[in-house]
Amino acid sequence: MAGSVLDDGDVLTDTDIIESYRFDRSSGTAAGQPFAVVFPRTTEQVASLMAAAYEHRVAVVPRGAGSGLTGGSNAIDGSLVLCLERMRQVRNVDVANGYVETEPGIFNTELREHVAGHGLWYAPDPASKDFCSIGGNVNTNAGGLCCVKYGVTRDAVLGLEVVLPDGRITRVGRRTVKGVAGYDLAGLMVGSEGTLGIVTMARLRLRPLPPPAATVVALFADVASAGRAVEKIMSTSTPSLLELLDRTTMQAVEEWRPSGLPVEAGALLLAQSDVPDSGADHEAESILEACLAAGAMEGYRSEDPDQAEMLLGARRMAIPALEAKGDWLLDDVAVPRSNLAEAVAAIEDIAARHDVLIGTFGHAGDGNLHPTIVTPRGDAEAADRGMAAFNDILEVALRLGGTVTGEHGIGLLKRDSLAEELDEPSRQLQRQLKDVFDPRGILNPGKSLPRW
Numbered sequence: 231m232a233g234s235v236l237d238d239g240d241v242l243t244d245t246d247i248i249e250s251y252r253f254d255r256s257s258g259t260a261a262g263q264p265f266a267v268v269f270p271r272t273t274e275q276v277a278s279l280m281a282a283a284y285e286h287r288v289a290v291v292p293r294g295a296g297s298g299l300t301g302g303s304n305a306i307d308g309s310l311v312l313c314l315e316r317m318r319q320v321r322n323v324d325v326a327n328g329y330v331e332t333e334p335g336i337f338n339t340e341l342r343e344h345v346a347g348h349g350l351w352y353a354p355d356p357a358s359k360d361f362c363s364i365g366g367n368v369n370t371n372a373g374g375l376c377c378v379k380y381g382v383t384r385d386a387v388l389g390l391e392v393v394l395p396d397g398r399i400t401r402v403g404r405r406t407v408k409g410v411a412g413y414d415l416a417g418l419m420v421g422s423e424g425t426l427g428i429v430t431m432a433r434l435r436l437r438p439l440p441p442p443a444a445t446v447v448a449l450f451a452d453v454a455s456a457g458r459a460v461e462k463i464m465s466t467s468t469p470s471l472l473e474l475l476d477r478t479t480m481q482a483v484e485e486w487r488p489s490g491l492p493v494e495a496g497a498l499l500l501a502q503s504d505v506p507d508s509g510a511d512h513e514a515e516s517i518l519e520a521c522l523a524a525g526a527m528e529g530y531r532s533e534d535p536d537q538a539e540m541l542l543g544a545r546r547m548a549i550p551a552l553e554a555k556g557d558w559l560l561d562d563v564a565v566p567r568s569n570l571a572e573a574v575a576a577i578e579d580i581a582a583r584h585d586v587l588i589g590t591f592g593h594a595g596d597g598n599l600h601p602t603i604v605t606p607r608g609d610a611e612a613a614d615r616g617m618a619a620f621n622d623i624l625e626v627a628l629r630l631g632g633t634v635t636g637e638h639g640i641g642l643l644k645r646d647s648l649a650e651e652l653d654e655p656s657r658q659l660q661r662q663l664k665d666v667f668d669p670r671g672i673l674n675p676g677k678s679l680p681r682w
């Protein structure tokens with residue numbers, strides 16, 4: 231089937247070679263054995279593949295760069311993995327209207343570099359930006375470090391070209407800044423985790439390149455006081471970045487790639503302001519004052535761009551550094567910012583109660599935490615305690631009015647907790663929407679939706 235539409239080199243069936251396309255970067259998720267991995271290069275090829283899969287009722291797993299953390303692009307037994315990594319052309323940069331039209335396989339960083347050549351900026355910047363694709367970002371509604379001021383991927387998506395499960399090609403969304411024509415199908419596709427259609431082009435909003443940022447570093451005795459500082463900062467300022475690392479995370483990063491992080495502190499807040507002209511300096515001062523008022527042990531303006539870059543690099547290394555310490559389970563919860571301090575205190579309590587190591591870091595300004603549970607490698611009993619801690623953290627997020635996933639999505643990992651977050655009418659609507667788009671249930675089946 232695939233050979234008729236793709237070059238031979240764009241189809242893999244050798245089980246050894248396709249092994250690396252079976253899993254994403256999550257831990258604790260299962261993956262099946264696909265019969266092939268295909269690498270279409272055009273929208274028409276994707277459409278032919280989907281039409282054939284629809285006719286023969288073959289399950290299709292869309293895959294970007296496989297950096298997901300929930301099993302969303304994990305293969306399913308007997309499925310066709312449809313990998314978009316060879317569709318990576320930027321089709322058009324429209325400077326006058328401030329958008330780019332790009333194919334989905336391009337890495338986030340590559341796109342940012344491409345549009346910077348036109349003096350423009352694509353804001354959403356997941357910590358994985360060097361190795362995740364725009365198609366994956368759209369399908370997980372990825373967040374990032376700048377999102378606290380500039381919004382998540384959803385806020386950047388103007389329109390999409392989508393191949394539907396039966397092979398039809400549709401263009402949803404718009405080119406204009408405003409528009410309310412019909413239901414927001416582009417919005418629905420964002421974060422749908424490859425269950426409704428294959429994104430073959432994304433039209434993304436661009437902004438002027440931001441001015442250089444002023445950086446503030448604040449050290450706290452504990453994470454709860456850092457949480458209180460976040461609440462204060464967000465009620466008085468609009469930082470362009472507000473990230474948190476706790477001591478466990480800093481220690482892990484320091485063990486993995488030593489760079490002089492202040493591991494004696496209980497928590498570190500890293501903030502930036504990019505208000506033009508002298509505005510950034512004023513805002514940075516106000517952020518610093520808020521930190522000190524919330525009880526920071528120490529706080530200062532980092533005048534050295536290399537130090538600021540080192541700290542941002544350390545934040546981006548949090549996941550691989552904790553991953554290197556043992557078996558790990560990464561959580562991704564978001565709570566209303568006013569409950570951040572309570573959430574982190576509850577997470578510390580959960581770590582003590584289940585006797586597990588939890589490194590907490592995240593996009594604090596968005597109330598989005600990534601408590602990462604680490605247990606000794608291969609210790610089954612500790613892994614059970616880790617899973618109990620994982621589930622307790624999800625309960626805390628819901629109890630505090632939050633959500634079981636801030637940005638990584640549901641995938642295979644959180645289907646049960648999604649069922650808890652949604653009420654019954656919403657659960658029904660989710661199922662019905664899936665049926666409307668994918669009546670034969672061939673697209674990424676078993677992912678992203680509550681079990682039923």
Ligand SMILES: Cc1cc2nc3c(=O)[nH]c(=O)nc-3n(C[C@H](O)[C@H](O)[C@H](O)COP(=O)(O)OP(=O)(O)OC[C@H]3O[C@@H](n4cnc5c(N)ncnc54)[C@H](O)[C@@H]3O)c2cc1C
Nearest residue numbers: 294295296297298302357363365366369372373423424429
């Ligand atoms: C070290 C590290 C740091 C990370 N930091 C962040 C962060 O700061 N913020 C954040 O949000 N995430 C982060 N992530 C998670 C991950 O990088 C994001 O979820 C990313 O958006 C996934 O992109 P991908 O191309 O790797 O997609 P994949 O993992 O391949 O797929 C993700 C989902 O999208 C679907 N999909 C992919 N492409 C398409 C397409 N073209 N059409 C339809 N469906 C598609 C897949 O089926 C799957 O459900 C991090 C991951 C790692 C390993």
